[in-house]
Amino acid sequence: MKVLEAARLAPSAMNRQPYVFVVTSDREIIQKISLACNQKWDSPTIVAICSFPDKAWVRDDGEEYWKVDAAVAMTNLSLQACAEGLGTCWIAAFKEDEIKKTLGIKKGRVIAMTPLGYPAEEKSSVTNRKSIDELVQYKNL
Numbered sequence: 001m002k003v004l005e006a007a008r009l010a011p012s013a014m015n016r017q018p019y020v021f022v023v024t025s026d027r028e029i030i031q032k033i034s035l036a037c038n039q040k041w042d043s044p045t046i047v048a049i050c051s052f053p054d055k056a057w058v059r060d061d062g063e064e065y066w067k068v069d070a071a072v073a074m075t076n077l078s079l080q081a082c083a084e085g086l087g088t089c090w091i092a093a094f095k096e097d098e099i100k101k102t103l104g105i106k107k108g109r110v111i112a113m114t115p116l117g118y119p120a121e122e123k124s125s126v127t128n129r130k131s132i133d134e135l136v137q138y139k140n141l
């Protein structure tokens with residue numbers, strides 16, 4: 001609930017909160033989702049974030065923010081999970097139609113999923129990241 005609460009509290013454009021968090025601990029469903037993602041994991045829970053383009057804010061120039069809102073919620077969820085000692089892995093590589101069918105989702109877009117559970121083993125090293133110099137640009141007038 002703490003993890004879901006962190007997702008619930010996420011900021012969203014114009015505070016539209018245009019998503020739902022679909023949670024399952026059903027072993028059969030988790031196995032089917034694992035197959036649809038072509039990835040093998042054995043987590044006790046999966047959370048899928050389903051976003052609704054028609055409920056999200058759209059900028060004047062037409063730029064849609066439903067994916068961004070879902071991404072922010074997923075980030076909140078992942079950080080809280082980490083703080084609770086739980087493991088997550090953002091999953092975007094999946095067949096959306098299959099996921100929606102498996103989870104019984106009729107409306108909206110599944111934009112991200114994560115397995116959720118206590119990790120079987122701790123990761124010893126931090127994944128490589130670009131340096132601050134590569135990522136930050138200071139502009140002075």
Ligand SMILES: Cc1cc2nc3c(=O)[nH]c(=O)nc-3n(C[C@H](O)[C@H](O)[C@H](O)COP(=O)(O)O)c2cc1C
Binds near residue numbers: 090091093094
């Ligand atoms: C938008 C997004 C999509 C991702 N999709 C997948 C995925 O489909 N499968 C996967 O195993 N990891 C996926 N990842 C995890 C990244 O590969 C991972 O976060 C990155 O390699 C850095 O590793 P780290 O999180 O262990 O530091 C995704 C991450 C993001 C942010």
